[in-house]
Amino acid sequence: MSQVQRMSRLMAKTLRDDPADAETLSHKLLVRAGYVRRTSAGLWSWLPLGKKVLDNISRVVREEMDAIGAQEVLLPALLPKEPYEASGRWDEYGDLLFRLKDRKGGDYLLGPTHEEIFTQVVKDQCTSYKDLPVMLYQIQTKYRDEARPRSGVLRGREFQMKDSYSFDTTDEGLAESYALHRAAYQKIFTRIGLDYRIVSAVSGAMGGSDSEEFLAPAGAGEDTFADCPNCDYAANTEAVTFQGAVAETVEHGPVEELDTPDTPTIETLAAHLGVPASATLKNLLVKVDGEITAVGVPGDREVDLGKLGEHLAPAVVELVTAEDFEDRPDLVRGYVGPQGLKIRYIADPRVAPGTAWVTGANKPDTHARDVVVGRDFEVDDYLDVVVVEAGDPCPACGTGLNLDRAIEIGHIFQLGRKYADTFQLDVLGQQGKPVRVTMGSYGIGVSRAVAAIAEQTADEQGLCWPREIAPADVHVVAAGKALQTELAVDVSEQLAAAGLRVLVDERPGVSPGVKFTDAELIGVPKILVAGRRSADGVVELKDRRTGEREELTVAEAVARLTA
Amino acid sequence: MSQVQRMSRLMAKTLRDDPADAETLSHKLLVRAGYVRRTSAGLWSWLPLGKKVLDNISRVVREEMDAIGAQEVLLPALLPKEPYEASGRWDEYGDLLFRLKDRKGGDYLLGPTHEEIFTQVVKDQCTSYKDLPVMLYQIQTKYRDEARPRSGVLRGREFQMKDSYSFDTTDEGLAESYALHRAAYQKIFTRIGLDYRIVSAVSGAMGGSDSEEFLAPAGAGEDTFADCPNCDYAANTEAVTFQGAVAETVEHGPVEELDTPDTPTIETLAAHLGVPASATLKNLLVKVDGEITAVGVPGDREVDLGKLGEHLAPAVVELVTAEDFEDRPDLVRGYVGPQGLKIRYIADPRVAPGTAWVTGANKPDTHARDVVVGRDFEVDDYLDVVVVEAGDPCPACGTGLNLDRAIEIGHIFQLGRKYADTFQLDVLGQQGKPVRVTMGSYGIGVSRAVAAIAEQTADEQGLCWPREIAPADVHVVAAGKALQTELAVDVSEQLAAAGLRVLVDERPGVSPGVKFTDAELIGVPKILVAGRRSADGVVELKDRRTGEREELTVAEAVARLTA
Incomplete structure (x- = not known):
């Protein structure tokens, strides 16, 4: 028999006013309704009502994970440095990682996610292809030392997460484990009452299905995603691909130099010449593994350095500094143009062959008009590097995309053999030879889901829970x-x-x-x-x-x- | 419908051999049967079978805590320094505390137990006597940086614990909350199949019922407790009280000095004189808040410095060093006797009025015989300070006590107002005036209970779980x-x-x-x-x-x- 909870005894003091530091609806309401209280920056105490919602979500997650045959385990949250050093993540995580020493001076961390340790567990437990596939999960406290913990439990420094990992001997097996997780996630998010979208999380270059995010549209979200109003395309903005502009065959006049004093920005240049910013060509200088490279995009667009870095990885991309210009009289700051330039030139596909641009003339206070791609300069590499904007064409149907805010509530990822390579995770294959294992990694932000549901379902009077997870x-x-x-x-x-x-x-x-x-x-x-x-x-x-x-x-x- | 778990897929590799570093039965068997794996010293991974046992124990704990009206919450494990500094525990815990800094240099700790934070939660939530009593609990990951993590999950550095806290306005209320917890603990330990004893954990000076331990007798235990074979008395050895020796009225001869060269120890002295060690009086010198004090106990007994410190608290007790003798010709090292001594003299009740002893003569190489208590010297304070030994009389019935090893699986404690004083936790009382709140604190080692049950129930073939908690x-x-x-x-x-x-x-x-x-x-x-x-x-x-x-x-x- 269920028990009756009396409000006279319930540890849930309601407040009439919003907490002073709260910006998002869920933060305000979860505090006001007595679900959570802040213990320290990004560290939250779950009071009885909040704990019940958290438990209800965890129960649904467990049921659906068990249903696909995943086994529940519990690994430590306090972890030794060595496996994370081996994978490179001890350093890669930077300030996001909580690091500490024990009484003997040994280095430890608070686990942000557990790929390394699960790989070690499976290496200890599985020796033959007969032991695979296997899927393991845990619902556990995770840690990330966020620079600006905010939005209540939406982005805490300590949070509850379901993380799971699949281990297969073949790519087909991994695809199947991934599909099982994808279907389980759909059931979970539907059951807990979230409106969600599944979006591609990385560019097509790595294969469309190898990483997808589950996003809950909400104004308080910190993720932006592109959403087609016409077809079912949706993607993380970093994953949106531009389906190439068409080469132009119009005849243009010869390059004409223009005297353009006091036009240090695209805006002042466009105003001075009376042309739209989109008619100008912006040339951003970066260093790619130390070599100065120009990146050309239409003047009304921004370069997405994240996208650029991903295209060029593992090369390191940095912005140029004043010192980089010192020995380069050929590079005239603010007046760089691709014509006659002796460095590598990368361009966005919008800078299509045959198109004409206003751009720098490589002389102080001077620009050039009718600089034509393919006639006056060559593009070394076309890469999709601009920040996606609302109205950009849908890669699937060409309709103008919407950009919406959302909360990332789940992420599924075909990791492949990265961690298996690091820890030499092999099993004996059917042919009697060692086979390297391939992995998937899958996460659900359990405490974040509480806030996401609150964001989506609350109204002016307060919280408004779906029955399955209501306290x-x-x-x-x-x-x-x-x-x-x-x-x-x-x-x-x-x-x-x-x-x-x-x-x-x-x-x-x-x-x-x-x-x-x-x-x-x-x-x-x-x-x-x-x-x-x-x-x-x-x-x-x-x-x-x-x-x-x-x-x-x-x-x-x-x-x-x-x- | 429950699911069938197939062994062919179960992540539970059994081992034929004991792990090399395992000393206790539960450590060996839990590893061999595939319940747990060591991730690092004192940090354990719970594999599916182990996780099920852990969950089953947690379920029983939850049911019984809910049944007494305690409300479940979840507080952070990563905690700010300030509340622990206010209570003094930031320092008191010494090396046992895992301390760390965040990216901004702020000090944090991994919670070993949460009195401070619960006090703050209740201060925030409760303002009136009508809001009390209240009992809160959590089942949470706790941290202690043990000097020698060993015995598998019996003493890990990260472990699962149920901790709860009661808040009352009166001493009677606290006694009731304590009694509710005590009864719930009895149900819990019975249901999970543990053979346990409830023992007094501190001496009678603070009131017999204000702290009790739940001990599971087991050879692998790190606690020793005294157990009466005749009545139901049981106590932590530090809490055993000696029910006073009877004063003697026998006539003794006058003090006689004896030449006793080369008798630096009680053993050599007793052998030299041909008397039992129990006939000699050992005088230990200590400093109590800096003042040199002698503590007299029979020569065959050891002084329990922990007990002595508890008796004299808050005074600080230290051992004397060679320097302390430099300006004190009256104190002859190795030959101190109470007769004529000009310092405070504390004695164990066994050094009863009228009894005669062989002791130091306050001269080099010389002892004295027939030194009679009350005739030749006075005792300033009688305190029960010796280490309890098997055969010591039961305080309840006088029968010789047994000493047994046990695992501490629970501890209940009437804290009183210590933390409420620190954080000024008051509520408005019935008379309209602020009333200081009184607290209880109650713990169950959930992961330790897994090992304790394994210790008590395993046989030569392996583990042997009680049904309620079996995987x-x-x-x-x-x-x-x-x-x-x-x-x-x-x-x-x-x-x-x-x-x-x-x-x-x-x-x-x-x-x-x-x-x-x-x-x-x-x-x-x-x-x-x-x-x-x-x-x-x-x-x-x-x-x-x-x-x-x-x-x-x-x-x-x-x-x-x-x-």
Whole structure:
């Protein structure tokens, strides 16, 4: 039998005002409704109501992970440095990693994610292809020392995460483990009531399906994704690919130099010449493994250095500094143009063959007009490097894309053999020879999901939970004196006996108005009020989301709720 | 419907040999049976079988904590320094505390226990006596940087603990919260199948019931407790009180000085004089807040400096050093006697009025005989300060005590107002004035309980779990070929459909002998074998603990197991 939770005893003090430091809706409401309290920057205490929502999400995650045959384990959160040093992540994580020493001076870290340790566990446990495939998961406390922990539990420094890992001997096996996880994630997010999109997370260069993100659209989200209003295309903005501009065959006049003093920016240049910024060619200088390289994009676009770095990896991309110009009279700061330039020239596909541009003339205070791609200069490499903007064409259908904010709630990744190579994870294959194992890695932000659901479902009155994860099924309000309180407690006992999770507000000396406001704020899906007609055994049943209410006898209300 | 776990897929590689570094039975067996693996010193990975046992114990703990009205929360494990500095524990914990800095240089710790943070939560949440009493708990990962992490999960540096805290306005309320916890702990330990004793944890000076330990007798335990074979008295050895020796009225001769060269120790002295060590009086010199003080105990007993310190707290007790003798010609090293001594003299109650002793004569190479308490010297304070030994009288009935080894699995503590004073935790009382809150703190070592149960229940064949916490209800063994495997899987499905948790060993190419050995090692309470008589639909049901076995039809076996 479920227990009735009395509000008079519940550790959930509601607040009328938003916490001063809260910016997002979920942060404000989860604090105001008594679900969480801040212990320190990015470190949150989950109070009873919050813990119940967290547990409900964890339960759904467990059920769906178990259903695909994944096995639950629990690895330490405090981890030795060595495996992370071997994988390179001890350094790569930079300041994001919490590092510490033990009493003997040994180096440790607080695990941000556990690829290394799972690889070691499987290396210890599995020796033959017969032991694979295997999928392991844990729901565990994770750590990241965020530079600006904010948005409440949406981005904490300590958080709950479900991380799982698949181990296969073949690429086909990995694809299958990945597909199982993808399907399980769809079930999980649907069950917990999240509106979500699955988006490609990396560019097509690595294969469309090898990493996807599950995003919950929400204004408070820190991720931006591109969304086609016409077809079902959606992608992380970094993964959107531009489907090549068409080469132009129009005849252009010869290159013409223009006197352009005091035009240090694209804006001033465009205004001076009376042309749109999109008619100008911006040439960004970077160093690629130390070699100065120019990157040309239309003047109205920004270079996405992340995208550029990903295209050129493992080469290191840096911005040029003033010193880099010292021995290079050929590079005239602010007036660089691709024509006659003696360095590598990378261009965005929009800078298509045959197109003409206004660009630097490689002389101070001078620009050039009608500089034509393929006639006046050559592009060494075409790479899609601009920041995606709303209205850019959908790679699938060409329709202008929308850009939306979202919260990343899940990420699935075909890792391949990176970690298996690091730790030499082989099993004996069917032919009797060692076979290198291939891995997948899959994560769900469990505590973040609480905030994401709050963001998507809350209204002006407060939180508004989907039933499967709500902290209770019914919130019973005693709106009156002894008679109402007695009826409220009695109905609560009946509902609990029928297996429902019941919260009853029987606080003495608290007005019905305050109780109603708290009930709306706390957001249990059904609110049952023992009010004026209690003497007749009539109660009011209200749907928290729709606001619909009806008067019912106690028996009818119990029947309705337990149906 | 429960799922059937197939051994062919289970991440639980059994080992025939004990791990080289394992000293205790539970450490050996939990590793050999594939329940846990060591990730680093004192840091353990819980594999699927171990995780199930851990979860089962957690479930029982939750049910009993909920039953007494405690509310579950989850506080951070990574905690800011300030509250622990305020309570003094940032320093007091010494090397046991894992300390770290964040990217901004702020000081943090990994929580060993959470009194400070719970006090802050309640200060934030509760303002009136009407909000109390309240009991909060969490099941959480805790950290202690043990000097010598050993004994497997019995003493890890990261471990699972249930910690709870009660908050009351009155001493009577605290006593009630304490009693509720005590009763819940009895239910929990009984349900999870532990043989345990409740022992007083501190001396009677602070009140007999204000701290008790739950100890699981086991040879691998690191705690020693005194146990009366005649009555129900049991106590931590530090808490055993000596019920005063009776004053003697025998007439003794006058003090006689003896030439005793080369007798630097009690042993050499006793041998030289031909008397038992118990006839000599040992005088230990210590400094109490810097003042030299003598502590007299019978020569065959040791001073328990912990007990002495507790008696004299908050005074600081230190041992004397050679320098302390430099300006004190009255103190003759190795030959100190209480007679004529000009310093404070503390004695164990065994040094009773009227008793005569051989002791130092305060002259080099000289002892004195027939030095009588009350005639030749006075005792300033009688304090029970000796290390308890087997055979010491039971404080309750006088019978000689046994000393036994045990594992501490729970601790309940009436803290009083220490933390409430630190954080000024007051609520508005019934009279409208602030009332300081009084607290209790209660812990159960959840991961340690796994090892404690293993220690108490294992036999020569392996682990042997009580049903409530076993990783499965039934271990089905396919002992044969296709026919047996088919039957084993079929029976397993039937049992799972009836709600049982089933592990089925259907590993192809593994001999029945290996499967039997593994089943005994893994320790599920019931073992069902599909063997020689499978063609007749007859299986063998074996009780893991008693070894009793009987042949049954499949229908009979299913009925028996699901009864």
